[in-house]
Amino acid sequence: MSSNFPRKLWLGLIAAGALLIINLSSGTAATKAVITYASFNERTAGVLLVAEDQGFFRKQDLDTKLIYMRTGSVAMSALASGESQFYIG
Numbered sequence: 001m002s003s004n005f006p007r008k009l010w011l012g013l014i015a016a017g018a019l020l021i022i023n024l025s026s027g028t029a030a031t032k033a034v035i036t037y038a039s040f041n042e043r044t045a046g047v048l049l050v051a052e053d054q055g056f057f058r059k060q061d062l063d064t065k066l067i068y069m070r071t072g073s074v075a076m077s078a079l080a081s082g083e084s085q086f087y088i089g
Contacts (some may be wrong), residue, residue, distance in 0.1 A: 032085060036068075
């Protein structure tokens with residue numbers, strides 16, 4: 001049993017290396033993020049909308065979805081439940 005350990009170790013390392021190479025060569029998919037905001041003014045919504053319109057999120061490999069919510073408490077609930085990754089308010 002002790003003579004098989006190095007062989008199993010090498011097979012495991014080779015398999016892990018192959019998976020890493022396949023993962024890296026398959027291309028990176030954009031990271032998805034949902035951003036909620038609760039106020040519609042130039043400080044919060046304006047910055048987000050301009051950033052999305054100018055492609056700043058795409059340049060950083062982010063696939064973002066901006067969602068306006070009527071109240072901050074609803075937006076915070078979405079953040080707490082994991083439906084949203086960021087809250088600007």
